[in-house]
Amino acid sequence: MSYNTIILSRTGALSTITINRPKKLNALNQETIAELHDAFKVADADKETKVIIVTGSGEKAFVAGADISEFSDFSASEGKALAASGHEQLFDFVENLSTPVIAAVNGFALGGGLELAMACHFRVASNNAKLGLPEVSLGVIPGYGGTQRLPQLVGKGRALEMIMTAGMIDANQALNYGLVNHVVAQEALITFCTGMASKISNNSTVAIGMAIKAVNANYKSGVNGFEVEIEGFGASFGTEDFKEGTTAFLEKRKANFPGK
Known part of the structure; x- marks a missing residue:
């Protein structure tokens, strides 16, 4: 455009x-x-x-x-x-x-x-x-x-x-x-x-997006930032980025995050 x-x-x-x-x-x-x-x-x-x-x-x-x-x-x-x-x-x-x-x-x-x-x-x-x-x-x-x-x-x-x-x-x-x-x-x-x-x-775009949401939650009225963090942390375990990141760490190589 x-x-x-x-x-x-x-x-x-x-x-x-x-x-x-x-x-x-x-x-x-x-x-x-x-x-x-x-x-x-x-x-x-x-x-x-x-x-x-x-x-x-x-x-x-x-x-x-x-x-x-x-x-x-x-x-x-x-x-x-x-x-x-x-x-x-x-x-x-x-x-x-x-x-x-x-x-x-x-x-x-x-x-x-x-x-x-x-x-x-x-x-x-x-x-x-x-x-x-x-x-x-x-x-x-x-x-x-x-x-x-x-x-x-x-x-x-x-x-x-x-x-x-x-x-x-x-x-x-x-x-x-x-x-x-x-x-x-x-x-x-x-x-x-x-x-x-x-x-x-170099890092997981999915995890970064969740981290931004969790940090912002701390400054929003009526929102419990800790709960947002816990939800995001748990949700991370279901992502392809988590699988790639942990596998790469255990295999001692650089992660290639798919962004999913």
């Missing part, structure tokens, strides 16, 4: 989604959100894809927020509908994909950009990255999961400080906070993420 605001490509087991609005610092508008939803859906359904990397075009920004011009005149009900639609189409959708998603944060990740990065399964930042949720400086709160995912990652106090000051933190501070997993040089970002993807690709 052809896209106007993103680029989807696959090399081997790795699909890469690049948000391609460099003149707008890759800001998210409704078209981009819809195209991202489709691209993630396509990549997740592709049996050859074992890992997805999402990044921004250029060297300045991953995503420098939402496109404010689209909603500056919205009513309260329209704003609520905008947030609900974004959660369903993109942010919750990405978080719950069974295919691992790595955010390669190259530069600014602000507002909706940071919220997209936080919806990914983990984050790697370039050393020039700046991260923040500046929404209160516009008279609004984060609406794409920022008030929920940021405290989960950095703790309540740090999250409230970042939200209330509307300030940015640099890559090293984000690493110290646990907001990103790694910080690397700008020019090494995609290579580093590709290496991480390669390591992930």
